[in-house]
Amino acid sequence: MARTRFPLAARSTDLVGSVIDSSTSLLAKQQHDIVRFAMGSPAPEAVPSEVLGELARAELSRPDAYDYAASEGDPRLREALLADLDGTTDHTTPERLLITAGGMQGLDLAFKLFVDPGDLVVVESPTYTNGSATAMSYQAQLLEVPVDDEGMQVDRLEEMVEQAGRAPKAIYAIPTFQNPSGASMSIERRHRLIELTRRWGSLLIDDDPYGRLRFAGDDVPSLHELADGDPLVLSVRTFSKIIGPGLRVGWVEADPALQQLLINAKQAMDTCTNLPLQRLIAAFLEGGHLGEHLATQRVAYRERKTAMQEALVEHFGDEIRCTDPEGGFFLWVTFGEEVDTEALFERALADGVAFIPGNAFSPSKFFPNAVRLCFASSQPDRIREGVARLRTAVDHVKQGA
Template identity: 70%
Template sequence: MPSTPTSQPLVPTSRPASRGLPLAGRTDQLVGSVIDSSTSLLHQQTHDIVRFAMGSPAAEAVPTAILSKLAETALGPESADAYDYAATEGDPPLREALLAALAGTSDATTADRLFLTSGGMQGLDLAGKLFIDPGDLVVVESPTYTNGSATALSYQAELLEAPVDAEGLDVEALSALVQRAGRVPKVIYTIPTFQNPSGTTLSLARRQRLLELARQWGSVVVDDDPYGMLRFEGDALPTLHELADGDPLVFSVRTFSKIIAPGLRVGWVDADPSLQPLLINAKQAMDTCTNLPMQRLVTEFLAGGHLEGLLAANREEYRRRKHAMQDALTQHLGDIARWTNPEGGFFLWVTLTNGVDTQELFEVALAEGVAFIPGPAFSPSGRFHDALRLCFASTAPERIREGVVRLRRAIDRLATRPDRAPESDLG
């Protein structure tokens, strides 16, 4: 059995020592990302690991051959201006190509609403910078994307966790939670389609009700939808952007990270035109402009008509991988777990029913050669000790089966370990 090298813990337990430096008070809320930390941790391992942890496209799903060929033109010797600074709101050719690519879709938009960002995370950070004051109440789904809730915390928000079920965010439960809180949220952060980590999708009725509540409360809905173009089963739903029909309370965040390649670090925000000057000011205080060479590369990719073919191929492959993972889970964990059934995206949310704590399980599983993200990483209050997130998109079916076998072996090892209490607190 392989051993795990000594390394930093996956889940930080305390604020690092400041060596007496006069740190800002907000640093107490800089919690970092368990997901991103897993990448560094996995690089330290010397044995074979099936990697279900990071939410990345499969290496073979990234169109490297096409991108390399396009780079010869977009970034070649005749394109010296591609290495200059860019307009803060986005390079005009990419803005034009993106508007054309979105035309006729549920995310169709206009130039005065479009703002290019350095990936989806910068879109979330811009939302926090524009809308969140210290002490503001911000709703997050429970479970939710670690980096999204961490961004709100970095602006010193007070988080209110609202439950997720098979139809996505439980909007009526949210309404009751807000009533009990005695104040309305300033921001509602939601991942409505193929949610990270659960894979669930917010139903049409709940989308409409969420917008109704947002208008009633005067709350900004931060609509984070990186996976919506990756539907491989079921019927498409209108995005919150489309349903809002220009309502300034909806701030939509999108990215090319999941649909082309994460290393591009190019995304966009769709927001009310009145926010454009503030977005420009905020971004100029961050990074001046999004990486221009990568903007030019994405422009060539979109203008060349490559996106739809890539999406079609990847949708089919991700469907195949999801079913491979569900089949393997049925065979090897069917007696001790249940899991979600997403119609697109990257993730399954697995809940163990045998009392094993997934945070304890992580190190045992890593030693057995399989990596995942434990459930508590997706809750600011540390819930979901009985759950874990598995990414099916990045792993081929045969490796998926091997990874699930290793996961079951790790679960059995932990469940029978002599020093383990009979039952874990699943809080």
């Protein structure tokens, strides 16, 4: 039987998918015990499921909870969210707010509205796989700018744009507790990044899922706050990391002139964000539960990060380099050049530990000997066990087993 030749769109070749999301299906197929450092999600016990369950019994028993919602978001959630953000570095106003189906829809909307095929888009290197993949799905040409302990190297950004000979159409940044490195952009670099955005007339996509999960150090103003309403800054936020990833509810904060365009684009995607879960989150915010929940999680994540760092020192010593984030979910670990972490992945999975190889976070595959480890999703004892298994896997690979 002849193979069917589908009339695919040219852009289909740029749909690269997500190694991170694919790991969920892969892990579900495993029959043996695995310590899961792969997915960037809270542990099941970190989700306030008991409170959400109690609220759901009241909220989701109402017939009107299952209707379509306004594309810009259910009024009740919008009001509760605006109240929650009041006084924070992400304070905003109604005409700038759009509720989305998670942070990923916010990124998709931004790239859909601003990126044409062939446009130059700046991403951090390493960066969030799904963010760069979304830019590529709109056929962007990516410019990967290195990240260090102070976030994106903005001086290098300026140099690399000059070498490219054209201004970027968009700059995609995760400024606080960056995924995957855990680094936070310094205040000086944040100011400079906004200056360059204005000079070039680029869109700055400010993706900040982890900013409210600081467990050490001093708060730094968000790019949203520093931009002070600049129309070239579009901020993407989500409840996935601070309440529960399966809720798939987030929001975009953007100049009011973009609101109708954002609504039009969203209506062509999903009409509206899931109304029952919007109502559930609204009730969670209205009840004042988020503040207490975040305080509890900050303590837990600090303990888990420390447990992971201590275990890495115990089992690897100076064989590795490891970041030291002040919040968020991740450690970025770099091995010696002799360790190919894509090859290590299969051996580690067999030995009972999962991670995401470094090359997944760079379209150009600049990080063959690095891994991202999520400390948020496991308790300290499991973290220590997982790092011990990782040591075993590395030894197996080095011995050619």
